[in-house]
Structures are given as structure tokens and as C-alpha cells.
Amino acid sequence: MHELNLIFPGLNTCRILVGNGILRNCATYVGESAASQSAIIITDSNVGHVYAESLLRRLEEAGIIANIITIPAGENNKNLKTVTEIYGQLARLYADRGTTIIGLGGGVVGDTAGFVASTYLRGLPLVHIPTSLLAQVDSSIGGKTGVNFEGLKNQVGTFYHAALVISDTVTLSTLPPNEFTNGVAEIIKSAVIADSELFTLLEASIDRLHPGKADLLDEAVFRTVKIKGQSVSGDEKDTSLRQLLNFGHTIGHGIETASGLSVRHGEAIAAGMIAAARISRKMNLLSSNDFLRIRSLISRAGLPLKIGGIDPEDVIQAIKHDKKIKNGKMNFVLITEPGNSLLSREVTLEMIKMSILEEDA
Numbered sequence: 001m002h003e004l005n006l007i008f009p010g011l012n013t014c015r016i017l018v019g020n021g022i023l024r025n026c027a028t029y030v031g032e033s034a035a036s037q038s039a040i041i042i043t044d045s046n047v048g049h050v051y052a053e054s055l056l057r058r059l060e061e062a063g064i065i066a067n068i069i070t071i072p073a074g075e076n077n078k079n080l081k082t083v084t085e086i087y088g089q090l091a092r093l094y095a096d097r098g099t100t101i102i103g104l105g106g107g108v109v110g111d112t113a114g115f116v117a118s119t120y121l122r123g124l125p126l127v128h129i130p131t132s133l134l135a136q137v138d139s140s141i142g143g144k145t146g147v148n149f150e151g152l153k154n155q156v157g158t159f160y161h162a163a164l165v166i167s168d169t170v171t172l173s174t175l176p177p178n179e180f181t182n183g184v185a186e187i188i189k190s191a192v193i194a195d196s197e198l199f200t201l202l203e204a205s206i207d208r209l210h211p212g213k214a215d216l217l218d219e220a221v222f223r224t225v226k227i228k229g230q231s232v233s234g235d236e237k238d239t240s241l242r243q244l245l246n247f248g249h250t251i252g253h254g255i256e257t258a259s260g261l262s263v264r265h266g267e268a269i270a271a272g273m274i275a276a277a278r279i280s281r282k283m284n285l286l287s288s289n290d291f292l293r294i295r296s297l298i299s300r301a302g303l304p305l306k307i308g309g310i311d312p313e314d315v316i317q318a319i320k321h322d323k324k325i326k327n328g329k330m331n332f333v334l335i336t337e338p339g340n341s342l343l344s345r346e347v348t349l350e351m352i353k354m355s356i357l358e359e360d361a
């Protein structure tokens with residue numbers, strides 16, 4: 001099992017555990033992190049029937065009284081209506097400040113459960129048990145909670161850290177393959193911006209990166225977790241790392257918006273990473289060989305290099321609304337070699353448009 005402990009301002013700590021089959025010992029970990037006598041598991045309609053009952057049994061065997069709240073799966077249910085319904089159930093279950101909220105599911109469950117934990121009774125202890133690859137490597141770390149509001153993504157939310165994150169990679173075996181690939185995009189992103197060893201590992205083994213290869217998957221997940229963890233923890237010296245995590249996301253978010261959110265996040269980020277690598281190549285920061293290595297890895301992961309049927313002008317319009325852009329200038333992430341990246345303010349909207357239109361470096 002891999003373990004990482006993050007310390008945040010105010011001395012809040014977050015213990016992150018990554019391993020294969022570690023849910024077996026979940027009651028011990030929950031007991032160590034939050035001295036609660038009761039817990040409420042918030043899960044969704046896809047994940048709950050597979051994992052919630054055995055989790056509940058293990059908690060109860062350890063003397064923790066547990067209940068399950070199941071919300072309907074899907075991004076459309078990440079909203080205040082769902083939150084209100086959960087508040088109602090918490091009241092009926094007599095949840096008090098000693099009740100630990102356990103979010104068991106993908107990023108939708110994690111964001112919703114985190115929001116509920118941070119607001120109900122002004123804050124309940126929170127544990128994340130992420131079951132999608134994206135949630136394990138990204139959304140369960142960093143303390144962002146929230147729900148969508150009137151069509152605006154994550155418009156209402158809080159910062160609230162979980163005391164404990166248990167990422168059991170066994171749970172990924174039931175994840176639909178396209179959801180798995182979605183998470184692989186974030187692993188590749190982390191390797192490209194900050195971890196040349198992970199990049200080399202992925203180059204050698206991306207075709208074997210699946211739940212059946214526990215050691216490889218655990219290593220890839222944990223390395224990615226460490227990069228996200230470093231970028232969000234209070235003792236992080238290099239504050240630019242958080243911005244470097246936006247690699248592929250400026251253009252990727254533009255693609256998602258221009259497609260009316262019909263393109264999956266991981267696919268949009270993959271196309272965004274290729275476009276950003278192409279700009280890096282054009283600016284002579286990245287060698288042709290390294291561009292091809294990044295391109296090949298993304299392609300071998302089953303991710304698209306380009307999203308068809310989207311007008312680059314619509315992508316540019318969407319990017320212009322990005323709140324990180326001031327006076328047409330943005331901090332844009334460029335690559336110098338796999339594992340090394342930098343922030344540039346020299347990238348223009350015209351360069352972005354060309355990078356989306358072009359086929360090759």
C-alpha cells in the first residue's frame with residue numbers, strides 16, 4: 001500500500017492511501033482518522049449496490065453504526081436538489097457533529113458528499129472512497145467541493161478537506177472502460193508536466209494499464225496523486241505546480257464548452273494536450289521527437305488526438321470566457337520535454353486556433 005500525508009494551513013491533515021484490496025481494512029483506517037461512532041455512506045446508484053453493503057458491514061463489525069444514502073448517478077444530479085434531499089435524510093438519521101460522511105463513488109459523489117459534509121451542522125468529518133480513476137487521481141484530492149447551479153458547472157461550492165482518502169484500485173475493475181480511459185488522460189497529463197519516470201513507465205506499459213495489473217496501476221495512480229497532492233498542500237513551495245496542472249485544460253475546457261459538454265472530459269483534455277504540445281513544438285521548446293512521444297502515448301491510451309466537428313472559432317470564444325484570462329493574456333502551460341513544463345504568457349488566441357486546426361507539428 002502507498003501512503004501520502006498532506007498538511008494544510010490550520011494544521012488540517014489528509015491521509016491518502018492507495019492500494020489493491022485496501023477496502024478490506026477500511027474500518028481500521030476510518031477509526032484511526034475520525035474517532036466517530038457513526039458514519040453515513042453517500043454513494044450513487046451505479047456504485048452503491050456493488051460496494052456499499054460490504055463497506056457498511058465492515059464498519060459495523062468495528063463498532064461504527066453506519067447508514068447508506070444513495071443518489072442517482074450522473075453529472076445531472078450534482079445539484080442543490082440532491083444536496084437538499086441528502087440534508088433531509090441526514091436529519092431523519094439524526095446525524096450529529098460526530099457522524100463521519102463517507103463519499104463512495106466517482107467525482108460526482110465526492111463533490112456532492114464533500115459539499116454536504118462541509119455545510120451540514122457547519123461541518124462533519126469527511127472520508128473519500130473514490131471509485132473512478134478520475135476521482136482517485138484528481139477530484140478526491142485538494143478539498144474542492146461543489147455542485148452545479150442553473151447550468152453552471154461547480155458554481156456553488158466550498159473548500160473542505162477530507163481527513164482520509166482510501167483509493168482501492170480493485171474498485172476500478174467494475175468501472176466502464178471509457179470512464180477508465182477518461183482518468184488515464186489525467187495520469188498522462190501529470191507525467192508530461194512533472195514526472196519523467198512516470199512518462200517512461202507509461203511508454204513501456206500503457207497497453208497493460210488496467211485493473212488486472214495491480215502493481216502498475218497502483219504505481220501510476222500513486223505517482224499522479226503525489227503530484228496533485230504537492231500542488232495543493234500547504235507546504236508546497238513551488239506554487240506554479242498548481243497552474244501547471246492546467247496543461248491541456250485551457251483548450252480542453254474550450255472544446256468541452258464548444259461541444260455543449262457532449263465531448264468527454266478526458267477526450268477534450270487529450271486533444272488539448274496535443275494542441276498545447278504542438279504550440280510548444282512551434283515555439284522550439286519541444287523537440288520533434290518528444291512531441292511524437294507524447295502524441296504516441298496519448299493515442300496508445302485510446303484517447304483522441306483531435307475532436308472532429310467542432311469549429312475552432314467556438315473553442316476560442318469559449319476560451320475568452322475563461323476566468324483565468326485577463327486582457328487576452330493567460331498563463332499557458334507549455335512542455336520542454338516529457339516531465340518538464342513551464343508557464344508562458346506569450347501564447348495568443350491566434351496560436352491556439354492554429355494549433356487546433358493543424359494536423360501535425
Ligand SMILES: NC(=O)c1ccc[n+]([C@@H]2O[C@H](COP(=O)([O-])OP(=O)(O)OC[C@H]3O[C@@H](n4cnc5c(N)ncnc54)[C@H](O)[C@@H]3O)[C@@H](O)[C@H]2O)c1
Pocket residue numbers: 044045046047073074075078105106107108109111131132133134135138139140141142143144145154171172173174175176179182
Ligand atoms: N473536486 C475536484 O477537484 C474535481 C476535479 C476534477 C473533476 N471533478 C468533478 O468530478 C466529476 C467527474 O468525476 P467522474 O469522472 O468520476 O464522474 P462520475 O462520478 O459521474 O463517475 C463516472 C461514472 O462511473 C460510475 N462509477 C464510478 N465508479 C464506479 C465503479 N467503481 N464501478 C462502476 N461504475 C462506477 C459512476 O456512477 C458514473 O456513472 C465532475 O463532476 C467534475 O466536475 C472535481
